[in-house]
Amino acid sequence: MRVFQVEDNWSMENARIGSRPDPLPGPGEIRIKMKASALNYRDLIVPERGYGSRMKTLPLIMLSDGVGIVESLGEGVKHLRVGDRVCPLFFQSWIRGGEPNKKKLLLSLGCEMDGTMAEFMVLPEGGVALAPVHLDDLEASSLPTAAVTAWRALVTESGVKPGDKVLVQGTGGVSLFALQFAKILGAYVILISSSDDKLSKVRAMGVDETLNYRSIPEWGKRVREIAGGDGVDHIVEVGGQGTLPQSLRSIRTGGTISLIGVLAGGKMDIPLGPIVTRHVRLQGITVGNRDDFSNMAKAIAHHRLHPAIDRTFAFDEIHHALEHLSSGQHFGKITIKH
Ligand SMILES: NC(=O)c1ccc[n+]([C@@H]2O[C@H](COP(=O)([O-])OP(=O)(O)OC[C@H]3O[C@@H](n4cnc5c(N)ncnc54)[C@H](OP(=O)(O)O)[C@@H]3O)[C@@H](O)[C@H]2O)c1
Known part of the structure; x- marks a missing residue:
């Protein structure tokens, strides 16, 4: 064969x-x-x-x-x-x-x-x-692979509910499945991408808010504002080193970050205090x-x-x-x- x-x-x-x-x-x-x-x-x-x-x-x-x-x-x-x-x-x-x-x-x-x-x-x-x-x-x-990973992150591990605010990073395989699943669960979805063309495509798929992470490198504060000031309930994290500091700015107290990929680097030096004091759940996912x-x-x-x-x-x-x-x-x- x-x-x-x-x-x-x-x-x-x-x-x-x-x-x-x-x-x-x-x-x-x-x-x-x-x-x-x-x-x-x-x-x-x-x-x-x-x-x-x-x-x-x-x-x-x-x-x-x-x-x-x-x-x-x-x-x-x-x-x-x-x-x-x-x-x-x-x-x-x-x-x-x-x-x-x-x-x-x-x-x-x-x-x-x-x-x-x-x-x-x-x-x-x-x-x-x-x-x-x-x-x-x-x-x-x-x-x-990608779809089961997104499902596990949003449903099995986190139980995303109608009205929850979900941040999705990028427009690759995992991310677009996460967007589709979050929408059928009734969530409000914010998606960041490096490309305005891709952002217009995700708007056609029902995304509620979009941001270009190249033109707004400090997107964490903006995501928090879009989410009403408290931050989002859940983040589908595919970047790692390059995105986690912004994700920590975007997440609400008690929210969950599903760490799925390390596309923007796998090692980092970040202040850990806010994860503790804001009761953030950092959840590793493996399909x-x-x-x-x-x-x-x-x-x-x-x-x-x-x-x-x-x-x-x-x-x-x-x-x-x-x-x-x-x-x-x-x-x-x-x-x-x-
Ligand atoms: N843990 C698991 O079980 C599991 C399962 C599957 C995949 N993964 C991992 O998850 C990651 C994504 O996998 P994939 O197969 O979906 O990859 P992919 O289809 O190649 O998608 C990658 C996308 O990620 C986005 N991206 C890259 N750097 C980014 C950054 N700094 N900030 C925000 N978005 C960024 C880009 O979107 P734009 O072009 O829109 O900017 C890029 O198109 C990889 O690291 C992969 O190894 C893990």
């Missing part, structure tokens, strides 16, 4: 289209004919062994997002049928709900184990979830589990949401797709048609 894999050395140059023997499902496993994959920011980091020594030995099939059709069943598979359309779950070690622990966060696709950029995948039947039927393959492929996926998929189906797809590339254009991701020009998800 055709795959896209990091071959004999950790580097993006060694990520190539190659071939592997077709896998066969064992007992309790299914074989999936993959239809589409989607990119995440981590796919720029993985080939450089950015997640350290716990990563799988090479070769490693890349990407954590995808969708496919169940094509054959191993002995004893109970809950799935040939023809079901499924998304492989990001964590193959954190299937059922509940709190994460070290063991549950051990095995993620396209990092510690082979990912979705393959003609076929073989996984345990519990390692997948049904894709919402109203989505096409490209849309469905974009759900397992989620099958219950998160299934609950999110129900909400996506009920509200007929469609993920924002920026551009679609062919399988053999994967390097162009990764370059496009790296350019930061995208708005939402970049997908790959298999």
